[in-house]
Amino acid sequence: MKALIDRILKDGKCYPGGILKVDKFINHQMDPNLMKDIAVEFIRRFASTKVNKILTIEASGIAPAIMMGFLMNLPVVFAKKKKPNTLDNMLATKVTSFTKQRDYDVVISRDYLCPDDHVIFIDDFLAYGNAAKGIIDLCKQSGATLEGMGFIIEKAFQDGGQYLREQGVRVESLAIIESLENCEIKIKNA
Amino acid sequence: MKALIDRILKDGKCYPGGILKVDKFINHQMDPNLMKDIAVEFIRRFASTKVNKILTIEASGIAPAIMMGFLMNLPVVFAKKKKPNTLDNMLATKVTSFTKQRDYDVVISRDYLCPDDHVIFIDDFLAYGNAAKGIIDLCKQSGATLEGMGFIIEKAFQDGGQYLREQGVRVESLAIIESLENCEIKIKNA
Numbered sequence: 001m002k003a004l005i006d007r008i009l010k011d012g013k014c015y016p017g018g019i020l021k022v023d024k025f026i027n028h029q030m031d032p033n034l035m036k037d038i039a040v041e042f043i044r045r046f047a048s049t050k051v052n053k054i055l056t057i058e059a060s061g062i063a064p065a066i067m068m069g070f071l072m073n074l075p076v077v078f079a080k081k082k083k084p085n086t087l088d089n090m091l092a093t094k095v096t097s098f099t100k101q102r103d104y105d106v107v108i109s110r111d112y113l114c115p116d117d118h119v120i121f122i123d124d125f126l127a128y129g130n131a132a133k134g135i136i137d138l139c140k141q142s143g144a145t146l147e148g149m150g151f152i153i154e155k156a157f158q159d160g161g162q163y164l165r166e167q168g169v170r171v172e173s174l175a176i177i178e179s180l181e182n183c184e185i186k187i188k189n190a
Numbered sequence: 191m192k193a194l195i196d197r198i199l200k201d202g203k204c205y206p207g208g209i210l211k212v213d214k215f216i217n218h219q220m221d222p223n224l225m226k227d228i229a230v231e232f233i234r235r236f237a238s239t240k241v242n243k244i245l246t247i248e249a250s251g252i253a254p255a256i257m258m259g260f261l262m263n264l265p266v267v268f269a270k271k272k273k274p275n276t277l278d279n280m281l282a283t284k285v286t287s288f289t290k291q292r293d294y295d296v297v298i299s300r301d302y303l304c305p306d307d308h309v310i311f312i313d314d315f316l317a318y319g320n321a322a323k324g325i326i327d328l329c330k331q332s333g334a335t336l337e338g339m340g341f342i343i344e345k346a347f348q349d350g351g352q353y354l355r356e357q358g359v360r361v362e363s364l365a366i367i368e369s370l371e372n373c374e375i376k377i378k379n380a
Contacts, residue, residue: 029267029302032260058249059268063256070222070257077219078249112219 001041001174004152005187007034008175014183018127018155026152027060027124032067038174039067042150045172046120049147053077053119055139057106057131060124064152068122077119079108079138091141095134106134108142115143126151126173129160136169153177156188191231191364194342195377197224198365204373208317208345216342217250217314222257228364229257232340235362236310239337243267243309245329247296247321250314254342258312267309269298269328281331285324296324298332305333316341316363319350326359343367346378 013021025031042064054072056065057079069076081095081104092107113119121135132149139146146169154161154173157180164171176188203211215221232254244262246255247269259266271285271294282297303309311325322339329336336359344351344363347370354361366378 023299024301028270028299029265030256030259032256032266033263035256036260059252059270062249062252063266066220066222066225066253066256067260069220070226073223075219076222076253080218080249109213109218111214 001038003034003037004041005175007031008153008177008187009185012185014180014185016183018157018180020153020155020177020180020185022124022153030063032063035063035067036071038064038152039071041174042068042120042122042172043071046148046150049118049120049170051118051120051147053113053117055079055113055119055121055135057081057121057123057135061122064124065122068120075112077108077112079106079135081106091138093134093137093141096130106131106138108138110142113138113142113144117142117144118147119144120147121149122151123149124152126154126160126164126171127158129158129163132160132164132169136167148172150174155180191228193224193227194231195365197221198343198367198377199375202375204370204375206373208347208370210343210345210367210370210375212314212343220253222253225253225257226261228254228342229261231364232258232310232312232362233261236338236340239308239310239360241308241310241337243303243307245269245303245309245311245325247271247311247313247325251312254314255312258310265302267298267302269296269325271296281328283324283327283331286320296321296328298328300332303328303332303334307332307334308337309334310337311339312341313339314342316344316350316354316361317348319348319353322350322354322359326357338362340364345370 011024054076148170151173179186201214244259244266338360341363369376
């Protein structure tokens, strides 16, 4: 997605350890028009998919997911990190965070992820795929069908994308980072 | 806001201890069309306000805030709960959660909340106003002007709204809950 790639090259920042910071336009300050364009691109890429719900995970997945749900007129559910004390009837799974170097629980209510659901999962980053693995587990527990996973940015030099594709998951990433070596952003086909 | 009040009466659930659960349409599963209508209503209520940025806090404020930013063509910044290790140059404040019964840090980068900014803060709930107080503190630290605070739901029987209005903050709440006694939802002017 050219507008996104251009924006990453313009406003993204590299940090040692393979960290790409996009908090000027995606995950701290957000550009709502870019989020709308991202949602349109996900809709285009998943055009052949029958879906009745958009699934995401707090916090940075919410903006692109709500835009997608709005444009498609579909409900959006966000999985929560850690157990809120007012959520009953929930499914839970354990996830390890790459950036935060800790484990956390990801939970979702059975009321909003059901055997009849056909969902697309949307998130900002695909790195080692730990959150994605947690979502796959929650979908399995609930009986919902995971139709695909859409990521704004995939880091191809970490193994989440390979793992998900090997599992037969349909993965669509709008910008694929090949390398962040020497703090230089190299994007596939860019 | 009638559509919101009707929806709360239809799909909201009361729990002992003054807890109102709206996770069918606001803060777990989200209705994107309702979020758009909520954004339009905030825009209407803050029509006389000059604003260059929408401010919110993760996670449930993000959906209405991004809709508002999209419709107004303004950037949206979400304050983060707890210190991410890739955020530099940040402002921090301590907040106590009503539902989660614990303290957490709320942080925002100085890069995205600046002395020139005129912001409206958007969140899902106003109860004791603890998150709102944290946001006021972050605005003070940054030098930004807080033009107003918009909440989807205010609990009038908790003292956050009174506190904020006494401080001279312009508060707009789209549904004001007068009481949840005996697990019955009583809404002002409904």
